[in-house]
Amino acid sequence: MAAHTDLLARLASAVASAPEHESFTWRLCEATRRLLGADGASLTVDNASTNRITLCATDEVAARLENLHDVLGEGPATSAYLTGEPVVVTLAQAAERWPVFAESATRQTDAGQIYALPMRQGTAVQGVLTLYRRTAGPLAEDQAGAQFLADALAAALLHDADVLSDLGPGGSWSNRAQVHQATGMVVAQLAVGVRDALAILRAHAFALDQPLAQVAQSVVARELVFRRKDDG
Template identity: 40%
Template sequence: MNDLLAGLERAVGPEERRLWAVRCAHALGLEGIAVSLRQGAELVWFSDDISARLEDAQFTLGQGPGLTMDFDDTACQATDLDTDAGDRWPQFAEEARSLGVRAVFVWPVRSGGAQLGVLTGYRRTPGPLTCRQATDGLLVADALAVRLLDWRPETDVSVDGPGTAGAVDLHRAEVHQATGVLSCQLGVPLEEALVRLRAQAYASGLPLHDTARAILRTLPP
């Protein structure tokens, strides 16, 4: 694990970061991992498409283990989405199962006493983490916290647009833009505009990004 964590410093470009994230996921016994900041408001790091879609589902629905506030020094473990998540996060559990995900694990990404976000991993088979995997997940989360605090847009490799695995960029830039558009059009606060955007995406069955892009396309050139 120490060699793997040291490799984060050498992961400069988007593809290198993605491969590093994949190796971390596998070392933790997971299929994929992702990092979101500010209660899921921005996805900044992910290893694969399923990881990104899980984070988008939590953000759209406003529920899921990554939005749980009572983190301590242990992972939040939803070890079987068929049995232990239906009451707490029914819509998220249904969405995750539709992606073939059966278990989800979340670690806090922190600097000192400040929580920056969460590291979320998933598995296609149910069951808990081992003690070693749970502890190693905290080490990975701490390493990513340092990387995120050190990251500066002007020194990082530029990435065009959302959806690039392993990148630290504004994955939901269009969502934030569409939220501002709705806020102006409807004369409501940004928080309410975001709730309405989420509800529109959920009702239509479209991804949140596609819903946001449709709103932005209605703007005059």
């Protein structure tokens, strides 16, 4: 218990020392990254395929890794969310389970090892803390300490009102709403189900090497229109 109290005190101190102009979720994410000795970190919630939301990413590499999870619907963070268990893999190890994810991550980032920790409240998984290091190796805290921090983040995020303002206009909630709108438009354009429409958007995003939200924006703006073959 004393070790956990010390971790929380250090987390609070790190959050307080982060730039004040940044959002609370980013400061929380960055503070956790520093405590665990990772090169980058991200926080995602509601990781089910159609509702996954990235709350923050500390850098471009972390953002790219989350975009790959979003586009492909698979990877270490997805597995951690579904199983409720931490996933620690090098990209070489990831290739055995998620070859497309691993190949894309190797091509797009300089991450060497990924640590995906479920953010849990009791038996419920609320989201995932994903960290990466450029070189393989352990985090600054042992697995129990790292998992404790991830669970603490779940409690902090669910009970902090600032999260709602972090996801205001132009933020991740807006992006997700646009993805839902674009999915509905693809359903109408191709006469397919919602799951298939979302898969089509993800495939398009992957093929263009673009974030899913960017493809959704193009669909909503009617810059990208899907047509059935029998439509001409």
